[in-house]
Amino acid sequence: MTALLQLLVPTVSSGYSPYWPVASLSKTKDDDVAFVVAAVPLFNSIVLGGFSMSKRWPPSEDATYSFGFCAFLAKWAKKVCTSIKHAYMPYELDLLEAVTTPAHNVPDLDLCSLHAKHYPLEAALLIQRWLASGPRRRITFRMLHATRDAGLARVLALSPHITKLELVKSEGILAALASNGARCTYLPELTIHVYDEPGRVLPLLNPRVLRKLSVMVYELAEVVGLAPALAELVALEQLTLKRIDLRTLPRINAAAVTTMRKLKLCFVECTATSVANVLDWVTRSPCLESVVWMSCAVFGADIGCAIDTVQRCIRSLAHTVAFEDCGIDTHGATALAHGLRNTHARHRIMIDLSRNKMLIAAARALLSALATCTNVSIKLTNSLRTLSVDDDAQAKQAGVTIEWCLRNEWPSYVLTLHSTRS
Structure with missing residues (x-):
C-alpha cells in the first residue's frame, strides 16, 4: 500500500500520476520500478501502451525475453488476474501466452517486432484462444515482415469476434491472408500500412460486413482492383486512402446506393477526371458527412476541380468538405470565392481551407462571397491574422460573422467565416 500511495503522487511536469485512474506501465520511470513491482497486485486494471526498457526491472533467467520488463509482465500475469485494458x-x-488468457480479458492487442527480427509467428493457437475469450476484439501487428503462417491467417479471417484488424509494415501476414484465400467473413474494420501490393487483400473482404477501410502505401503506388472493390463494398461507411496513385482510377460502377459517411484522401x-470519378461514387450516399482532401496538389493546380467538388458535396448534403494543404493560393481562393x-x-x-498559403485579399474575397450565401462556413489558418476592425464591421453588416480561435497546436490561428443566413 505504501508503494501504491507513492505512485499516486502527481508528477511536477504533468500535474497528474500516470498510474491513476488506470495504471500505464509503459510510462514507468527508473525510480518508479520498485514501487510498481510492489504495488502491481493492487491495480484493478492497467494499460500496456508500450514497453519499458529500464534496466531496473527484476532480472530474469529466461533468455527468451528481450527486456526485463517483458519477463516481469509474464511472471506477474500468471499470478494476478488484473484486467488489461490495452x-x-x-x-x-511466452509473454503473449501469459497476458492473453480469458481471465485477463484484453480487448485490444497490439503486437510489434523488436530489433527488426523476422519471427516465424507461432502464435495462431494463442491468438485463436484470445479471440474466443470475448467479443469485440481488436488486434494490430507491427513490423512482422516475414510471417507466412497460414494457420494465423485462417484464425484472423474466420473469427466472429474480431472487430478491427490493423497491419502496419506486416507484409508477411498480408501475404499469408492473400495466399490462404479465406474470406474475412466477419471483419468490419481493416487498416493496412504496407510497402506494396495492398490490393491483394481486397478480394477477401466481405462486402456486406466491412464498414471501415484504411489503406496507406509508404511509397506512392496504385491499388490494383480498387475501383471494382469499392463498387462491391455496399456496407462501407468510412474510407481513408494515403499515398495512393489515383490518376488512372476508372469510374466506380456501383449498382447500389452507397452507405459512405466519411471519405479522407x-x-x-x-487528375480532375479521377476526382470526378471518386465524387460520382461517394456522393451517391444519402448519409455522406465529410469529404477531406489533404495535401492533394490537383486542387491548387486546377481550382475549377475544387469548385466542382464543393458544389457536389453541397448537393449531396455533406457537412464538411476540406482541402487542407492543397496548394490553394490567393488567386485560387479568389476564384473559389467567385464560384x-x-x-x-x-x-x-x-469548407476547410486550412494550411493553404493565401493573402488577405483572399479572405476579403471569401467574405464578400459569403454575404451572398446561405448556410456556408469557411475555415482559414495562420496567414490571415490581419483582418481589420473595419473588415469585421463590414462583414457583420453584410451578414457574415468572423470567429477567431488561438490554439496550442499548429496551425495556431484559426479564422472561421460564417454566413449568417440560414
Missing part, C-alpha cells in the same frame, strides 16, 4: 507489447511468445495523386457566390445550402456546410 496491451501494446513486443512479440514474445491524403497525399494522393489525382461560391449565391450558394444556398440546405444545412450548414464547412
Whole structure:
C-alpha cells in the first residue's frame, strides 16, 4: 500500500500520476520500478501502451525475453488476474501466452517486432484462444515482415469476434491472408500500412460486413482492383486512402446506393477526371458527412476541380468538405470565392481551407462571397491574422460573422467565416 500511495503522487511536469485512474506501465520511470513491482497486485486494471526498457526491472533467467520488463509482465500475469485494458507489447511468445488468457480479458492487442527480427509467428493457437475469450476484439501487428503462417491467417479471417484488424509494415501476414484465400467473413474494420501490393487483400473482404477501410502505401503506388472493390463494398461507411496513385482510377460502377459517411484522401495523386470519378461514387450516399482532401496538389493546380467538388458535396448534403494543404493560393481562393457566390445550402456546410498559403485579399474575397450565401462556413489558418476592425464591421453588416480561435497546436490561428443566413 505504501508503494501504491507513492505512485499516486502527481508528477511536477504533468500535474497528474500516470498510474491513476488506470495504471500505464509503459510510462514507468527508473525510480518508479520498485514501487510498481510492489504495488502491481493492487491495480484493478492497467494499460500496456508500450514497453519499458529500464534496466531496473527484476532480472530474469529466461533468455527468451528481450527486456526485463517483458519477463516481469509474464511472471506477474500468471499470478494476478488484473484486467488489461490495452496491451501494446513486443512479440514474445511466452509473454503473449501469459497476458492473453480469458481471465485477463484484453480487448485490444497490439503486437510489434523488436530489433527488426523476422519471427516465424507461432502464435495462431494463442491468438485463436484470445479471440474466443470475448467479443469485440481488436488486434494490430507491427513490423512482422516475414510471417507466412497460414494457420494465423485462417484464425484472423474466420473469427466472429474480431472487430478491427490493423497491419502496419506486416507484409508477411498480408501475404499469408492473400495466399490462404479465406474470406474475412466477419471483419468490419481493416487498416493496412504496407510497402506494396495492398490490393491483394481486397478480394477477401466481405462486402456486406466491412464498414471501415484504411489503406496507406509508404511509397506512392496504385491499388490494383480498387475501383471494382469499392463498387462491391455496399456496407462501407468510412474510407481513408494515403499515398495512393489515383490518376488512372476508372469510374466506380456501383449498382447500389452507397452507405459512405466519411471519405479522407491524403497525399494522393489525382487528375480532375479521377476526382470526378471518386465524387460520382461517394456522393451517391444519402448519409455522406465529410469529404477531406489533404495535401492533394490537383486542387491548387486546377481550382475549377475544387469548385466542382464543393458544389457536389453541397448537393449531396455533406457537412464538411476540406482541402487542407492543397496548394490553394490567393488567386485560387479568389476564384473559389467567385464560384461560391449565391450558394444556398440546405444545412450548414464547412469548407476547410486550412494550411493553404493565401493573402488577405483572399479572405476579403471569401467574405464578400459569403454575404451572398446561405448556410456556408469557411475555415482559414495562420496567414490571415490581419483582418481589420473595419473588415469585421463590414462583414457583420453584410451578414457574415468572423470567429477567431488561438490554439496550442499548429496551425495556431484559426479564422472561421460564417454566413449568417440560414
